[in-house]
Amino acid sequence: MKYAFLTDDLKTLAKTKTPDILYFGSEFCVNMMPDIKTLEKALKFSLKRKTGFVLVLPFISNDKIKQADKLLAFLSRHKKRAEVIFNDWGTLLLILKYKNLEPVAGRLLTKQRKDPAAFDIIENKQRKMKITVINGRQTILESKKIPAALKEYFQKSFIDAPGVSEFMTENKIRRCELDLLPWSIKIKESKKIKLSVYFPYANITVTRYCGAINLNYSKGCARLCASRITEVGAGRLKYPYIIKGNAVFYRTGSEMLGKAVLQNKNIDRIVFNDAESFNKHNTII
Amino acid sequence: MINKFKIVTGLTPQDEISAVIKDGIDEVYCGYYDSSFDKKWPVAFTTVNRRGEGVNFKNFKDLAAKTRQLFKKGVKSYITFNGCYTGEQYPWLIKNIKKTEAEKSIEGLIVNDIGLLLLLKKLKYKKNITISTLGSAFNNSAVDFYKKFGASRIVLDRQLTADEIIKTALKYPELEFEVFIVSTGGCLFIDGYCSFFHCLEKPEKIIKGQILHIRKYDITTSGAGCCELLNCFSKKQYSSNTQTQRFSLSKTLGFNCNICMLFKLKNIKNISLKIDSRGANGTGVTGIEMLKDLLNAAEKSKNQKQYAAFAKKTLMKFKKIKCNPAICLCGGKL
Numbered sequence: 001m002k003y004a005f006l007t008d009d010l011k012t013l014a015k016t017k018t019p020d021i022l023y024f025g026s027e028f029c030v031n032m033m034p035d036i037k038t039l040e041k042a043l044k045f046s047l048k049r050k051t052g053f054v055l056v057l058p059f060i061s062n063d064k065i066k067q068a069d070k071l072l073a074f075l076s077r078h079k080k081r082a083e084v085i086f087n088d089w090g091t092l093l094l095i096l097k098y099k100n101l102e103p104v105a106g107r108l109l110t111k112q113r114k115d116p117a118a119f120d121i122i123e124n125k126q127r128k129m130k131i132t133v134i135n136g137r138q139t140i141l142e143s144k145k146i147p148a149a150l151k152e153y154f155q156k157s158f159i160d161a162p163g164v165s166e167f168m169t170e171n172k173i174r175r176c177e178l179d180l181l182p183w184s185i186k187i188k189e190s191k192k193i194k195l196s197v198y199f200p201y202a203n204i205t206v207t208r209y210c211g212a213i214n215l216n217y218s219k220g221c222a223r224l225c226a227s228r229i230t231e232v233g234a235g236r237l238k239y240p241y242i243i244k245g246n247a248v249f250y251r252t253g254s255e256m257l258g259k260a261v262l263q264n265k266n267i268d269r270i271v272f273n274d275a276e277s278f279n280k281h282n283t284i285i
Numbered sequence: 286m287i288n289k290f291k292i293v294t295g296l297t298p299q300d301e302i303s304a305v306i307k308d309g310i311d312e313v314y315c316g317y318y319d320s321s322f323d324k325k326w327p328v329a330f331t332t333v334n335r336r337g338e339g340v341n342f343k344n345f346k347d348l349a350a351k352t353r354q355l356f357k358k359g360v361k362s363y364i365t366f367n368g369c370y371t372g373e374q375y376p377w378l379i380k381n382i383k384k385t386e387a388e389k390s391i392e393g394l395i396v397n398d399i400g401l402l403l404l405l406k407k408l409k410y411k412k413n414i415t416i417s418t419l420g421s422a423f424n425n426s427a428v429d430f431y432k433k434f435g436a437s438r439i440v441l442d443r444q445l446t447a448d449e450i451i452k453t454a455l456k457y458p459e460l461e462f463e464v465f466i467v468s469t470g471g472c473l474f475i476d477g478y479c480s481f482f483h484c485l486e487k488p489e490k491i492i493k494g495q496i497l498h499i500r501k502y503d504i505t506t507s508g509a510g511c512c513e514l515l516n517c518f519s520k521k522q523y524s525s526n527t528q529t530q531r532f533s534l535s536k537t538l539g540f541n542c543n544i545c546m547l548f549k550l551k552n553i554k555n556i557s558l559k560i561d562s563r564g565a566n567g568t569g570v571t572g573i574e575m576l577k578d579l580l581n582a583a584e585k586s587k588n589q590k591q592y593a594a595f596a597k598k599t600l601m602k603f604k605k606i607k608c609n610p611a612i613c614l615c616g617g618k619l
Binding site: 059060061062063065087088089090091092093094108111112113114115117118120121126127130134137138139140141142143144146147149150152153156157158160161162163164167188203204205206207208209211212213214215216217218219227228229230231232233234235236237241248 | 324325326327330332369370371372373374375398399400403404407420421422423424425426427428429430431444449452453473474475478479480481482484495496497498499500501502503504505506510511513514517518520522523524525526527529530531532533536537540541611612613614
């Protein structure tokens with residue numbers, strides 16, 4: 001098992017233990033893509049600490065394609081071989097232009113069913129009955145049972161569907177990034193595709209309406225992600241939503257991580273996306 | 286030449302064909318399942334596509350009966366298979382892809398799953414392939430990627446700006462692009478990257494005396510994770526490590542409707558307009574009257590300013606929602 005640490009911030013790097021692999025960049029926001037100077041510093045850090053290096057790219061809009069391509073060209077020149085996480089299928093084509101870069105399908109593309117709000121429903125743990133009043137009428141709400149096949153569907157992703165791993169290898173994709181699921185992950189074992197899981201924050205969704213979900217109601221980037229974290233539903237939801245930047249997450253636990261690793265032999269990498277958790281990762285695993 | 290805009294809308298089992306024709310709809314998208322699929326993977330959980338239980342046809346026969354009527358009237362029909370599928374679902378998918386391919390009244394499929402695109406290639410699927418908005422084509426390179434799978438049309442994401450749409454549409458005159466219009470539901474997230482839970486079910490209701498008995502899959506949430514999020518915000522169940530403004534529901538509405546774009550888009554020939562109709566009891570013709578007024582204004586207006594003033598009033602008239610330019614990414618400046 002390899003332990004990676006994901007950040008887009010050089011200052012955070014200085015405060016963390018040395019990971020096996022440094023994941024550098026942003027998965028969700030083009031405004032947070034590093035410039036060449038920052039990438040260079042991150043590469044130097046990785047060289048100095050003797051870590052592996054992975055460049056992380058978000059889904060990319062047309063106006064940022066050139067910037068992304070410059071980062072790829074720079075990385076290609078300075079590393080014999082490096083993985084690059086892509087989060088839109090267009091970026092895959094950009095990466096494939098560079099022979100020494102290895103594309104990795106990011107977690108926005110592996111399309112798991114993740115929202116923990118479904119936990120009680122999917123696990124058939126809902127109350128069987130609820131009495132309430134709807135439009136002034138006394139109402140009995142009875143929950144229907146969820147078939148086992150649906151739970152299995154929620155545990156999977158298209159990545160192990162027929163033909164997909166062949167497509168991946170034809171396009172030099174040998175790794176897929178996944179989130180931990182409250183109902184656990186069940187991906188078929190494959191010799192071709194390795195898997196990474198992210199800990200402790202699993203991503204649910206992203207937006208370009210960053211100002212709206214961060215309650216400053218403005219368009220344009222105010223770099224709120226650098227400082228603001230909003231927790232929604234604590235005390236009401238089993239897994240509160242956590243908003244950071246333009247993305248919504250939930251916090252997973254070590255039990256979820258342990259189960260995923262034990263049940264899926266292809267998981268050979270854990271990507272920590274929180275410095276505090278990474279610094280004590282020996283006690284988590 | 287001014288684009289007359291092809292209008293595409295959802296078709297549900299409840300829709301009358303005569304109403305679709307009367308509304309001047311050029312094309313519909315619709316979905317179906319059958320009991321064998323629903324038994325294993327209830328469609329309320331958006332397993333067959335992103336439409337709900339009441340919006341999908343319960344079998345192919347009922348769907349084909351409607352698409353055939355539409356075909357006779359010159360209205361094209363597309364089948365929405367824009368779910369993400371697992372290997373266990375492939376036998377059902379293969380059978381049904383072949384069924385839809387053999388049906389003359391069906392023009393093609395709307396898909397997003399890479400596995401399904403590979404399957405269509407393997408099956409040498411001959412009809413049109415539309416990439417769903419869930420394919421998240423945010424850049425021209427993504428358009429190139431989908432072209433390799435034989436896509437003839439791409440539904441663009443709701444969060445693209447008018448300028449982004451225009452640049453892409455102009456670069457690929459051989460392709461068609463669809464843009465969502467008049468949707469003011471206030472979805473804050475990117476469709477193709479969103480895994481918020483949705484349970485779009487049509488509950489079974491039985492009235493026994495004074496008591497209403499409802500059987501449904503989800504009696505825990507409000508039907509969607511994003512609604513849970515907004516409910517928690519509304520009930521002030523949130524905290525932040527820095528000072529924030531107070532949550533205001535009105536500030537999260539009135540954006541993303543894309544209506545202000547129409548004046549800018551009217552000269553782009555390869556763009557059609559899509560009205561969504563997702564939800565357990567959605568109806569495909571919502572917003573048509575509003576859209577027609579807007580199209581008329583876009584054609585007659587002398588400039589963006591004049592059109593925008595009309596569009597703003599129209600939004601209030603039909604949707605009772607105030608335009609929210611403070612957060613909206615629209616390039617139209619209402």
